[in-house]
Amino acid sequence: MHGAAPVLVAHGTRSVRGVEMIGELAVALAAELGVERVPTAFVDVLGPAPSDLLRELNNVPAVLIPAFLASGYHVYQDVPREIADSGHDAVAVTPALGPDPVLARVMRSRLRDAGWRPGDAVVFAAAGSSDARARHDVRRAAAMLGDLLDTPAPVAYIATGTPRVADVIAEHRNSSTGRVFIASYLLAHGLFHQRLHESGADGVAEPIGAHPAVVRLLASRYHTAARELVSAAA
Template identity: 65%
Template structure:
């Protein structure tokens, strides 16, 4: 069986910097998979001579190509779709399955979303420290937001993981959909006596949502999660598990 392609599916953004970050993340995943396979590391049960998997990006909104278009381009091999979303809402439960069905690809596995995950929380802690956060400073956990209760539950779980990482409470707030909004929570923390307030950005890449955080009145805003070796490993782990499932099904 041919090595499954990896399709990294993101939301999409009009921010050139955000698009570049998604591309850089996909390139980092491709480099790591190529290095591991080329070095003779076992790959889903395959030998060291296995073909290095193709890594492609797709977007469910704002820009293309769409997941169905990319899946049609790789219809000669099985494919693993990895949703690069930090919570599982409409895009994960509705858009991705619809795109997979529309492609009519014969062998596709879809992994669970990136988040919540301890690896994301660990990177967020690093981003907070780089922004100037110190123990004792208040933290607002800023997520894009969703009308899907399952996504909001994921955000609360992710906030709990960050709280464990920094050994301090964090307050959840939303940038777009949902209440309370980030500026409101920043103001509430200041009114309650917080000397310094920092925003932990639960966003994968730069874009309009992250830009809004800089006007929320905090003392510092952490960078989005972005590209980091821990995030690359997380995506590869998702891919390997699903690729192994595809191999098992095809072998049966």
């Protein structure tokens, strides 16, 4: 540890299992960092908000760790606003969790667990965003997965943007008799992941979740940000 308090920042979900998965990620990250706990803040749906947790720290240096798979509105707008609202003046923010080759490797593992085999088609399913920077991040993530699988992984969206996942699956059905699997570019279970199971694919990979490689990635991001925060204060 570097004397900076880690705070995990997640989107929030009404799914009980989704909240549990974020909790599992926070517990695993605490163990990786060697601390008693890593509190979790949410930018939507649930509380506490990041500003709430930052105020509780009483200006103890803090590192916010966004568990977002792309750098969209939440990273560029919500997180900075929450820091400003808190009045905390010693806060560092790590980059968004994705895109990253580590996530691509986890997604490949999840696909294999779902029954995907070389020769099967893959659809890269993301929640979607109106932010062009987030969509760019998603395309980069899909390219990373496609390179690993040595097969195209076209992007499709669950909620915001086109093409929609179900439409891409239907197009595949019309042009091929081969199997098609969905690579879920989601961190945790929730309504979006549930929709993937209703899209007509032969299999749906589990969300990325609290995979040990993801935990190590978050820990590495924390250490880098905390060192920079300490150096800046020296």
